[in-house]
Amino acid sequence: MDLLQDAIKKLQVKPGEHIKLKERDPRDKCGFEDEVKTEAQTAIIAQEIDQLQDRLYAEGKRALLVVLQGMDTAGKDGTIRGVFNTTGPIGIAVTAFRQPTENELAHDFLWRAHAACPRRGTIGIFNRSHYEDVLVAKVRGFAPKDAIEQRYEQINAFEKTLIENGTVILKFMLHISKKEQAERLQERLDNPKKHWKFNPGDLEDRKLWDEFEDAYETMLHRCSTKWAPWYLIPADRKWVRNAAIAGVVQATLEDMNPHYPQVSWKPTDFKIV
Template identity: 55%
Template sequence: MSTPSIEDVRKRFIAPPGKPFDLSSRDSGDRDLFPDKKHARKSLKSDAGAIDELQDLLYATREKALLIVLQGMDTSGKSGVIRNVFAQTSPLGMKVKAFKAPTRIELGHDYLWRVHEATPRKGFVGIFDRSQYEDVLVVKVRNFAPADQVEQRYEQINQFEKHLTENGTKILKFMLHVGYEEQGIRLKERITEPHKRWKFNPADLDDRKIWPEFMKAYETMVERCSTDWAPWYVIPSDSRTRRNAAIARIIRGAMEDLKLQWPDPGYKLEDFDFG
């Protein structure tokens, strides 16, 4: 069984920029590209190793930055992606930011202030566990801001991401698409399995009660903010293994596309005395 090409994975899961997007047409349990879990794990291991080497190259050149946005409902696997896709990567060149409810200081600034502050500098991989998109998801669904303000934010976010892209940051955005039934199973695991119980938050059940509203908000988010410079990839996430394998393929491809070369500091062996 052959590993799907990077291009095949991209084409299958991208939300084409500028086109209507129907979330219901995307299967959260899609297994076509990775029908066998064992093979998916093998693909992930290979790509994780390549990502480690490519991150070393990114760090050595300090020419570009990579920002990875992970957005999804609770239990969709944001932390699992980070743990598995970057299992072999040195933390020295990584920066992970988990966005929670904004603090009083953050609320005193515009909503993108805390996001811009957390973006990676050149040479680093930055990972957002949740992101600026909370401000068109939970803020929208829970009516934490007026509708006209939320409406403005789609284009503001697009322009913010374009600014980052034009200044050396490659952006990869992944919506982790978990199904309603699978989320229910995983939430129950957080109660029944001792090592997961600390993760359980009763408020997650409140969000589950308004699942359709959240799915509509995600659908609008993807349609309005999948751009040529920062498209959305909608990743089936009912299978943790296949989710990780698909994301690793896309990240590896994006890092290879940077076409970075190892820098030459100009040193020569004969210039030094090693005793």
């Protein structure tokens, strides 16, 4: 547990920190040594998350928002499966942020994110998020530079509002290497069961790897706040990624320590006939 707490601290991006992604090792093991043992521990932690979620739901006062970002194939879906499959669907909602619709584009960029925020008592998972608007939008020039420049502070203010109103936010950047992405894309080509996951457009994004890396670095630098820090997760090894994220989620929920609510009546007030 101390090891975990240490590992968690190391994963946090400090407010104002300038991280160079090329200097970080996506194959780092975060202190986890044995794959089989770690996966077994993660499965236990996943069950503990389920239990904590039940208490969060019963309490009904606060929410947890988990933001997952990363290059294509970084393992956003895999993280949800590895960490949250054990958590019952009653108190959890996953929102995949796809290309914005015409209606979504007719609003400010935070509109759809706000609408998808978890209701009190639940965990919301953003598979991609409002951060796409300072990532792909920046690299591909979907919005004017000035507008994107303003978005970092707008995001920080938005997240501060969420926090102050009872939503704890965990933001995970799944950091994979360009080499690992090549292997995962190739696997999608080689395995007919994964063909549907392959999007030829991903290759276009891959050509802009360095530009995306720059955009991620700026995002980490400007939007890792003390109220909603980013966690930089080495993600080339799926079992390390799952273990690290499960650990942070569990520690966060334990820290929130949700309670079964007090009721305003005594059991003896009622007689069931």
